[in-house]
Amino acid sequence: MDAAGRTVLVRPDHDLFTRGNQVTASDPVAARADDVWKVYGSGEAEVIALRGVSVTFQRGVFTAIMGPSGSGKSTLMHCLAGLDSVTRGEVHIGETRVTGLGDSGLTKLRRDKVGFIFQQFNLLPTLSAKENILLPLSIAGRKPDDAWFDTVIKTVALQDRLGHRPAQLSGGQQQRVACARALVARPEVIFADEPTGNLDSKSGADVLGFLRDSVKTYGQTIVMVTHDPVAASYADRVIFLADGAVVDELSDPTPDMVLDRMKRLDNPAEVAR
Amino acid sequence: MFRSMLRGLLTHKLRLALSALAVILGTMFMSGAFVAGDTFAQGFTALFSTVNRDIDVEVTAKDTSPGGQNAQLGTPTALLDQQDVDTVQKVDGVAKTTPGVYSAGARLIGSDGKVVGGNGPPQQGIAWQDQDPLIQLRQGRPPQAANEIAINQGLSTDSGFGLGQTANVITLEPPTPYTIVGIFGFPGDRPSLAGETTVAFTLAQAQRVLLNAPGKFTSIDVTAASGVSDDTLRDRIAAALPDDVVRTGAQVAEEQQSATSSFVNILKTGLVVFALIGMFTGAFLIFNTFSMLVAQRTRELALYRSFGASRGQVNRSVLLESVLLGLAASIVGLALGILVGYILNKALQAFIDASLPVSGVVVRAYAVLTTLAVGTAFTVVAALIPALRASRVPPIAAMRDAVTPDKPLTRLTVAGAVILAAGGLLLGLGVAHVGDLPTWLTLGIGAALTFLGVALLAPIISRPLTTAAGKAFAWSVPGRLGARNTGRNPRRTAVTAAALMIGVALATGAGVFAQSAKAGISNAFERDVNAQLAVTTSFSQGPGANAGFPPELEQTMAALPGVSAAVALRTDTVNLNGSDRFVLAGDAQAASTIFNLKPVAGNVRELDPGEVLLDQDTADALRLGVGDRVTMRTARAAPVTLDVVGIFKPNQAISSSLISSADAGGFRSPFAQQGFVQVANDSQVPQVRAELDRLFANNPEVTVNDQSQLIDQANSFVDILLGIVNTLLALTIIVAVLGVVNTLLLSVFERTRELGLIRAVGMSRAQVGRMITVESVLISVFGALLGIVIGVGLGVAIVKALGDEFLSLTVPWGYLLITLALAIVAGAIAAVLPAIRAARLNVLQAIAYE
Known part of the structure; x- marks a missing residue:
């Protein structure tokens, strides 16, 4: 427990890790938003969820998007992933311009370039863990890379659970299956939406540690939306959103740093300062 | 409380609309049958009252001829003469x-x-x-x-x-x-x-x-x-002509009317039976819908319970929903049924080539009340179990996630097995003609129990069967997922499939029966008719109907070059020793050759005037033997006494006694109705046929056929019947397909999140559509397979029970394959709407909702 009474997740100090995958200016961009606006409704009922957000996600970096409720963090992620359309501006994933893609283009994008991890796990109850993990590949009609599959499975420690149905797995195990499902296709970007929101702290730490390792060791790009400072501290970089705009950014955060920024966000006077 | 619950009902409009559609179709068909029948009957009433409008009293002679009013062909034999006219004229x-x-x-x-x-x-x-x-x-x-x-x-x-x-x-x-x-x-x-x-x-x-x-x-x-009432006059004339039939015009109209109304009633009953089968099928759909609605509303219902609603209140409110749904659907069905009745009445008239003096439609009170009552009753009964289940929702369910654990199927399976066994036993009894109940009732109840038993057993069969069938789709991801989904909720899959099973089973049973009948007919012709050519006359009936050809042409046919035997048969109902019997007249020698008549006693040989060959059934019934004499009374001649010269075993072609043409002078019709010609050498058949065609060229009512044409004619009659039955069963099948649509829509709704996920991980709209289609096809094939198995069983039971020699048990494999193929097509069609819904799903909303 820390001073605030919060459970501190058990994790190796990330500063001790080598920075082999550290972002340099020449690294290609995995995803990017250029002056993205998202407006719901019109006239009186108009709600501006995003106001001109421009943000770049470098390849091989674990980015957390934080912000208070209603700040637009989920909307930004949905727009980045092509799940939602933008009102103005452009979104790119890798070389692909997401803005303006039709359904089949978006389907292809999700198949080849994007992976998802959800708060609710979202596994198919009729499929075994292994089948769930391989689902994106089989939908795309791609052969899994056996060596990579084994690596992923070993990393998430699901070797003994592959034949189980989701109902027979704990929440943490289910989320690890979901992580493995996102990773096994080696997408350009994995979008994780509150991945630890439904997990106890131990399971959450496992999942976050696994996500970070996949970035460090395999160069995976991950964009995670969260409101948990501890979860955010696993990321290489934290972007803060408030009122639909990027208001702050942190590199190599610790939970206390994140918590501190969040407190300031909740107090507009300090933000203005 | 009811009001707020009803609001809940209205939020599930689409699914309710589908189950309402099942009730609507059933009630529409039922009220359509009533309205068409009543309108049709009204047409006859109008006709006969017009015909008899200006008749105060009508005098006819009493028909004392053998067979009397029931003799279906020939010439009127109940006649009056001038003396009768004079007698009537003199009546005050x-x-x-x-x-x-x-x-x-x-x-x-x-x-x-x-x-x-x-x-x-x-x-x-x-x-x-x-x-x-x-x-x-x-x-x-x-x-x-x-x-x-x-x-x-x-x-x-x-x-x-x-x-x-x-x-x-x-x-x-x-x-x-x-x-x-x-x-x-x-x-x-x-x-x-x-x-x-x-x-x-x-x-x-x-x-x-x-x-x-x-x-x-x-x-x-x-x-x-003027001043004399019809009834008074009738009584006076009847007194003057005690041996004749004297009726008022109104009585005549009434009697003519009652003769047609029995026909109309049979028609009406037949249509209503099919409407009821459709509603029975619809009950499965309604049951499914209400079960699903209750399951989805567990939280809501529990909330009511936690506010203090009693079990009875919850139970009643669900039942009230079903009453309202049933009533509303029945009213719509009735309105549509009136329209159907109008069309059906016109179609009936066109079918029998009539134009009855009736305009508009006749809607009687009983038709309205029966339709509304039956439609509502079916809905409420189908909703009973779901309503009970709703009342059992504990208040605590409001506080926790609705979990619907997979209840074990043991009880269901045991009940199903017991009911199925009872149904099978009844079918067996029906086949063996054991028991006091009439065979059709035994078979009917047996069939209903069999349906119910199999429906209860279906959940336990569904998993292995759909898994096995799903292997066929395992090569594609959507196929595999669809197959898995089918096995996911065995009860729901089973109920949906069971609805389809009923229609398919009945169609299959009818198919087995029809195929057996056709095989029986072909066998009979091949075994018992040794003639390459047949002369047939057009089917006609009614007093005076007498299509045919002069019987003397028998000799002309026999004398044609190449002909080895020819017989021209005259038929009529005569009276043998006080018993009305159907007899044939013609060349017995030729008949014996052509129809393979096997003597049981005496000789089967050419008959002289005054001689008769009895079929064994008649001989047994009248206790006659060779050498006995029998008195024959005909419609138009004085009684004659005949010597029994032989008794033969009746077969499929000839099952009536034979007399010589010379003794047939008293038959109602002077004509022969059928001729059979045996040609010695097959190569001469075309030539003989040409000669016969020339012989009957002037009479369009007489046709020359070869044996295969004859069989085709008989078979086409069976095919028409089968076609009518299947057309009527289409209603049942449509209702069942609606059920598949309903179940799938619900699945799509329940699995919004899952569908969102598989879209998010890269499944295309087309693939989602395919997945739903596979699910639909598997349910349909499951239902069709159950139906086919039961249908074959039913068909076999009916054929065995009737035991008629005209039925030769045959399973129509081609027909079964077509049925299965149609089920696949029906499944694919049923999937269209749910598949579109699933594919249109907004991915973001599907996965983002909390």
């Missing part, structure tokens, strides 16, 4: 007598060489009456010479013959030319009363060619003097 209170001649045996050959009419309404011949108020001369003049006729407007139009032209008319005489001198119509500017054709001859000619009885009449219509 009689203003006028009109003796009439009527027979349904005047067929005019149209300009296309074919006989006009004959598909339903009679082809009647009458004697022209100058002051008949019913008949209105429109053109020309009444017939005055033997070779002159007047015809009704409708007949003139249909035949293409007008005033002054000459047309051939078949009566008791072969086709004979007559000059059309008059054309008449009926009150209300009608060209016919109801689509019938009428040829009016001079009185003398009518008596000769329609009755073969100069000076005789078929009826005397009496007009009462």
